[in-house]
Amino acid sequence: MSAPAARTIEVLGEPGYDVHVGPGALDKLARHGRPGRRVLLVAQPGREGPVAGASSVLEGTGARVVPVTVPDAEGAKTAEVLAGLWSTLGREGFTRNDLVVAVGGGAVTDLAGFVAATWLRGVDSVLLPTSLLGVVDAAVGGKTGINTPEGKNLVGAFHPPRAVICDPTWLAGMARADYVSGLAEVLKCGLIADPVILELVEADPGRATDPTADPALAVELIARAVQVKADVVGADLREASLREILNYGHTFAHAVELVEDYTWRHGDAVAVGMVFVAELAHRAGLLDRALLDRHRTVLTAVGLPTSYPGGAARWPDLRAAMARDKKARGDTLRFVVLEGLARPTRLEAPDEGLLRAAHAAVS
Ligand SMILES: NC(=O)c1ccc[n+]([C@@H]2O[C@H](COP(=O)([O-])OP(=O)(O)OC[C@H]3O[C@@H](n4cnc5c(N)ncnc54)[C@H](O)[C@@H]3O)[C@@H](O)[C@H]2O)c1
Ligand SMILES: O=C(O)C(=O)C[C@@H](O)[C@H](O)[C@H](O)COP(=O)(O)O
Numbered sequence: 001m002s003a004p005a006a007r008t009i010e011v012l013g014e015p016g017y018d019v020h021v022g023p024g025a026l027d028k029l030a031r032h033g034r035p036g037r038r039v040l041l042v043a044q045p046g047r048e049g050p051v052a053g054a055s056s057v058l059e060g061t062g063a064r065v066v067p068v069t070v071p072d073a074e075g076a077k078t079a080e081v082l083a084g085l086w087s088t089l090g091r092e093g094f095t096r097n098d099l100v101v102a103v104g105g106g107a108v109t110d111l112a113g114f115v116a117a118t119w120l121r122g123v124d125s126v127l128l129p130t131s132l133l134g135v136v137d138a139a140v141g142g143k144t145g146i147n148t149p150e151g152k153n154l155v156g157a158f159h160p161p162r163a164v165i166c167d168p169t170w171l172a173g174m175a176r177a178d179y180v181s182g183l184a185e186v187l188k189c190g191l192i193a194d195p196v197i198l199e200l201v202e203a204d205p206g207r208a209t210d211p212t213a214d215p216a217l218a219v220e221l222i223a224r225a226v227q228v229k230a231d232v233v234g235a236d237l238r239e240a241s242l243r244e245i246l247n248y249g250h251t252f253a254h255a256v257e258l259v260e261d262y263t264w265r266h267g268d269a270v271a272v273g274m275v276f277v278a279e280l281a282h283r284a285g286l287l288d289r290a291l292l293d294r295h296r297t298v299l300t301a302v303g304l305p306t307s308y309p310g311g312a313a314r315w316p317d318l319r320a321a322m323a324r325d326k327k328a329r330g331d332t333l334r335f336v337v338l339e340g341l342a343r344p345t346r347l348e349a350p351d352e353g354l355l356r357a358a359h360a361a362v363s
């Protein structure tokens, strides 16, 4: 089977940057190293291959690499881990022309991006996502941050990277459940903006869940999802309005993640969150039955959850968590909903009865 062609997607901005996806993409890292440049290489445990590759490329330019391994998954996105990285940067004398590089899934690109955003009020970052979710979503668009005990991503900054680099062969070793979690964000892009993504997945859902089965399909899905995100964040980096569409399903998803103490995969929570909000939109008269059913069908076909069991007893905690969603304004909840395929809009202050009914439909 031939290797998929390399793809580069441009993200517009001040400055803009490229997302490089393809075999050999790591070569692009060399342009970010130079003699004496200090590089904090923040890695997830288990990412030895790409870490060794990145170190080798950077050291080949004369850069001085300071490697740090942080806890896995959401364990990385804490104030304690962040403070530890600040200490390292201080001890190692990082200045404004030095660099932070992240190697790992979305948890690490969020954390390392935030370290870069905050150190000396902002130094460069280059993100090397090694998970599907990381490359299609977390590493692109400049949202960085950590969780707090009160909620998901409550502390953060907009700080676009200088480049995003992903060799898709890195994804081959991912646990299937982690890869499928990333598909939730890919399907989100299909629902909000690019229906071809849905058609590609629906044509052979099993093939879409295994990047080694059809590497060209994997890269096509990645490139399409990145393009959706690039188009949106290029027009509205700071989420004044348009960018909210990338948050489809996330109001409920982040509530589930908090209530479950961050033990749920983000993409799994997003999958349930999209069904919740589709139920809400359907009950509000915006979304037709066929598109509501299509949510459940395509998510189920790739093995994503469409319910969060627990019944009405869960509702008070979920409702309280949703009140801290970033799209809320004062006491008004605001949801991104669809009024058709690739036709996102907003639903403000839905009736509490509708919210409970949507919850009942996914519990
Ligand atoms: N900043 C944004 O715009 C944005 C967008 C979407 C999601 N996110 C955040 O991203 C995070 C989710 O990202 P994620 O799903 O990558 O989670 P993650 O970083 O926790 O990775 C999931 C699991 O996959 C493993 N993994 C990563 N790369 C691997 C590889 N190449 N081989 C084998 N295992 C590998 C990790 O070790 C981890 O156990 C959440 O914190 C979410 O809030 C941020
Ligand atoms: O990039 C965005 O904007 C998104 O909303 C993408 C989401 O998939 C992502 O999970 C993001 O981290 C959520 O952001 P938040 O502002 O709701 O914390």
Ligand SMILES: [Zn+2]
Residues within 6 Å of the ligand: 137, 185, 250, 266, 270
């Ligand atoms: Zn997300």
